[in-house]
Amino acid sequence: MQPPEEKPIYKRVWFWVVIAVVAILAFAVTAGSDIKLTISAPKIETAGISQQLNKMKKTPKDPETPANPNPDDHQAALAKAQDYSEILHKSKQGIYDELTSEDKYTPEAAQYAIDHLKADYNANALAEAKHYQKRMHMSKRGIYDELTSEDKFTPEAAQYAVDNLKADDNAAAHARAKYCLEIRHESKEGIYYDLTTEDKFTPNVAQHAVDNLKADYNATALAAAKDYKKYTNMSPAEIRHQLASQYGGKFTPEEAAYAVQHLNQ
Numbered sequence: 001m002q003p004p005e006e007k008p009i010y011k012r013v014w015f016w017v018v019i020a021v022v023a024i025l026a027f028a029v030t031a032g033s034d035i036k037l038t039i040s041a042p043k044i045e046t047a048g049i050s051q052q053l054n055k056m057k058k059t060p061k062d063p064e065t066p067a068n069p070n071p072d073d074h075q076a077a078l079a080k081a082q083d084y085s086e087i088l089h090k091s092k093q094g095i096y097d098e099l100t101s102e103d104k105y106t107p108e109a110a111q112y113a114i115d116h117l118k119a120d121y122n123a124n125a126l127a128e129a130k131h132y133q134k135r136m137h138m139s140k141r142g143i144y145d146e147l148t149s150e151d152k153f154t155p156e157a158a159q160y161a162v163d164n165l166k167a168d169d170n171a172a173a174h175a176r177a178k179y180c181l182e183i184r185h186e187s188k189e190g191i192y193y194d195l196t197t198e199d200k201f202t203p204n205v206a207q208h209a210v211d212n213l214k215a216d217y218n219a220t221a222l223a224a225a226k227d228y229k230k231y232t233n234m235s236p237a238e239i240r241h242q243l244a245s246q247y248g249g250k251f252t253p254e255e256a257a258y259a260v261q262h263l264n265q
Contacts, residue, residue: 007159012096013026031038052117056184066086070210072252073105073106073109073181074108074109074112074113075202076105076109077103077105077109077110077112077113078112078113078116078117079115080098080099080103080113081095081099081110081113082117084098084099085117087122089123089124089125089128089131090124090151091121091124091147091151091152091153091154092114092121093117093152094118094151094152094153094155095113095114096110096111097152098115099113102155121153121157122156122157122160122161124153124157125147125151125153125157125158125160125161126160126161126164126165128147128151128153128161129143129147129158129161129162129164129165130165133165133167133172134147135169137172137173137175137176137179137199138176138199138200139173139199139202139205140162140165140168140169140171141164141200141201141202142159142199142200142201143158143161143165144158144159144162145200147161167179169202169205170205170208170209172201173195173199173201173205173206173208174208174209174213175265176194176195176199176201176209176214177191177195177206177209177210177213178213180194180195181213181215181220182183182249184218185221185223185224185227186220186249186250187220187221187225187250187251188210188213188215188217188218188249188253189251190249190250191209191210191213192206192210193208193250194208195210209241216220217248217251217252217255218255218258218259220251221243221249221251221255221256221257221258221259222258222259222262223261224243224249224251224255224259225239225240225243225260225263226263228242228243229263236260236263238260239262239263240256240257240259240260240262241256243255243256243259243260244256
C-alpha cells in the first residue's frame with residue numbers, strides 16, 4: 001500500500017489561516033500609523049485669576065452691618081429720652097444733645113431714640129414757658145428767646161408756648177421788679193433798666209411795674225451800701241459814687257448821700 005501523496009503547502013488550510021492573520025496584523029499596523037492621537041492640555045487663563053486674587057488681597061470683604069448692632073443700647077437711649085421729655089420737658093434737639101454729650105450714647109442710638117420717641121414738643125415748650133413765668137417771672141419775649149436759644153425748641157413750638165400762657169406780662173414784671181428791689185437792692189431806675197434790657201419787658205409794662213412798687217429807695221440804697229462795705233474795700237466816698245453812678249446803682253444823689261450818712265448806724 002502506497003503512502004498518501006502530500007498536498008502542496010499552499011493547499012493546506014493552516015497556511016491560509018496564517019496568511020490571513022499576518023494580513024490583518026499588517027493592516028492594523030499600517031492603519032495605526034496613520035491615526036494621530038492628539039491630547040493637548042487645556043489652556044488656563046492665569047491673568048484673570050491673578051487679577052481676582054489681587055483684588056481679594058487689596059479689598060477685603062466688608063462685614064455685613066446688622067440692622068440694629070446694639071439693641072440694648074438703643075432701648076436704653078429711648079428710655080432716657082422718655083425721661084427727658086416727660087420729666088424735664090426738653091425739646092427734640094435738647095434731648096439729642098443730652099443723649100450724645102451728657103449720657104455718651106452714640107449718634108446712632110440717640111437718633112434711634114428720637115425717631116421712636118412719642119413726644120408732644122409743643123406741650124413740652126408750654127411746660128417750660130410756665131416754669132419760666134412762674135419761677136423766674138420772665139416776660140413773654142424773654143421766654144420765647146430762652147426757649148429757642150437755650151432750650152433749642154423750634155420757633156413754632158416756642159410761639160405756641162407763648163401764645164398759650166394765661167398770665168400776662170404785667171404780673172410777671174411786677175414780681176420781677178419786687179425781686180430786684182428786695183433781693184438785689186436796686187434803685188428805681190436800675191429796676192426799670194433791668195426789666196427792659198435783661199428781662200425784655202416792654203417799656204410800658206416795665207414802667208407800670210416800677211410805678212406800682214411800694215418802695216423806700218433811701219432804705220434800699222442803704223442796704224446796697226452795706227453790701228458794698230461787706231464785700232469790698234471801698235471807702236464811704238467810693239460807695240457814694242458807686243451808688244449814684246449810671247454804670248453802678250443808678251440811685252439819685254440824695255439817696256446815695258442818705259445811704260453813706262447812715263452806713264455806720
